Amino acid sequence: MARFTLPRDIYHGKGALEVLKTFEGKRAMICTGGGSMKRGGFLQKVEAYLKEAGMEVELFEGIESDPSVETVMKGAEAMQKFEPDWIVAIGGGSPIDAAKAMWIKYEYPETTFEDMCKVFGLPRLRTKAKFCAISSTSGTATEVTAFSIITDYQKGIKYPIADFEITPDVAIVDPELAHTMPKKLVAHTGMDAMTHAVEAYVSTANCDYTDPLAIHAIEMIMDNLVKSYNEDMDARDAMHNAQCLAGMAFSNALLGIVHSMAHKTGAVFADQGAHIIHGAANAMYLPKVVAFNAKDPVAKKRYGVIADYMHLGGANDDEKVELLIKYLRKMNDDLNIPHSINHYGADGLPAEQGFVPEEVFLERLHDIAANALLDACTGSNPRQPSQEEMEKLLKCCYYDTEVDF
Numbered sequence: 001m002a003r004f005t006l007p008r009d010i011y012h013g014k015g016a017l018e019v020l021k022t023f024e025g026k027r028a029m030i031c032t033g034g035g036s037m038k039r040g041g042f043l044q045k046v047e048a049y050l051k052e053a054g055m056e057v058e059l060f061e062g063i064e065s066d067p068s069v070e071t072v073m074k075g076a077e078a079m080q081k082f083e084p085d086w087i088v089a090i091g092g093g094s095p096i097d098a099a100k101a102m103w104i105k106y107e108y109p110e111t112t113f114e115d116m117c118k119v120f121g122l123p124r125l126r127t128k129a130k131f132c133a134i135s136s137t138s139g140t141a142t143e144v145t146a147f148s149i150i151t152d153y154q155k156g157i158k159y160p161i162a163d164f165e166i167t168p169d170v171a172i173v174d175p176e177l178a179h180t181m182p183k184k185l186v187a188h189t190g191m192d193a194m195t196h197a198v199e200a201y202v203s204t205a206n207c208d209y210t211d212p213l214a215i216h217a218i219e220m221i222m223d224n225l226v227k228s229y230n231e232d233m234d235a236r237d238a239m240h241n242a243q244c245l246a247g248m249a250f251s252n253a254l255l256g257i258v259h260s261m262a263h264k265t266g267a268v269f270a271d272q273g274a275h276i277i278h279g280a281a282n283a284m285y286l287p288k289v290v291a292f293n294a295k296d297p298v299a300k301k302r303y304g305v306i307a308d309y310m311h312l313g314g315a316n317d318d319e320k321v322e323l324l325i326k327y328l329r330k331m332n333d334d335l336n337i338p339h340s341i342n343h344y345g346a347d348g349l350p351a352e353q354g355f356v357p358e359e360v361f362l363e364r365l366h367d368i369a370a371n372a373l374l375d376a377c378t379g380s381n382p383r384q385p386s387q388e389e390m391e392k393l394l395k396c397c398y399y400d401t402e403v404d405f
Ligand SMILES: NC(=O)c1ccc[n+]([C@@H]2O[C@H](COP(=O)([O-])OP(=O)(O)OC[C@H]3O[C@@H](n4cnc5c(N)ncnc54)[C@H](O)[C@@H]3O)[C@@H](O)[C@H]2O)c1
Pocket: 033, 034, 035, 036, 037, 064, 065, 066, 067, 091, 092, 093, 094, 095, 097, 136, 137, 138, 139, 140, 141, 142, 145, 146, 147, 148, 149, 158, 177, 178, 179, 180, 181, 182, 185, 189, 192, 278, 279
């Protein structure tokens, strides 16, 4: 038996935010990030609509990018005091993910972060509050997914919390929120969405319910991401839907080792002055992982199907895989994303000298690979790498060398 779970309601299209006026409840806590939602005027709208619905409203602001365990605990404490029956999270993946984890701790105050990380091991939520997610970036699709990514900064590791219990009750996918995204954010979040769709399609947990979502998302991202990056706002609107479809696919089909590697490299070099931004990490690693996974015959066939839907040509599956890799790398060029860690600058842009020194990378390689193998996304990857293969793969991602194993 398999399970396919989505939010009960997904409100989409311009003006969808207004649906908040119809919510029923007593108290709503709005969780948000550092200020982009306020600058865009969206936070004020959310607050006004919830008040119009007759609710008392409290704000929990300042959730940082790649949210920490500490922030989650602080937010949960605020919830325990205010006792909301609605949690409304607005912003990018970071504030929404943090709010999901706060929700768990609010419902079960005795829960530890370790408890939360037991895959599909959460107790029943919704005994205190329902959850509404409003996404402002076009990538993570956390508004429809069963995931939340929290960083343990003491370990320098991102941990995915995975359980259908944290799939939101309501998702609001209003493209107007995405219009204020700076170009670099469009690029990174868009390639995150592309990675979600491709990994979901070749995942060992793919099924008839997830395949059409993944394929349609890939087609839409191919048609719209670069245009959206170049400020075409119709394409930007389409990307907001495309990333959500990709999310519906991967929330149910799971992901693969591109994400395992992105989770374990994201914060591990923070002491060198920067993070490897999630979407950029995915964009760099995806072509390498396609080459690695294509040694598995079923995965190779599925990449061939993706290439066919993308009209890339190719006389056989080997050629199709090659063309797919070439196309993904071209997207990175068009979006000004580097191809490898050694050229990843502290600002996320291509640089002659990346911010991760070679000796630091090599010194940490063994542990990063070991942690990536243990990541919750590794189990559904179509080809299971050994420790040695994972290290080799990460080296290819550092030096931009060919994957021939
Ligand atoms: N839960 C999931 O299923 C899932 C999937 C993929 C990634 N993630 C996680 O999500 C996080 C990344 O989320 P993200 O890529 O959405 O970025 P983010 O939430 O970290 O936001 C990045 C920056 O963009 C700003 N921003 C957000 N929306 C904006 C807008 N419309 N206009 C202008 N600025 C805006 C934010 O203020 C912030 O400074 C990572 O921690 C990643 O691991 C989660």
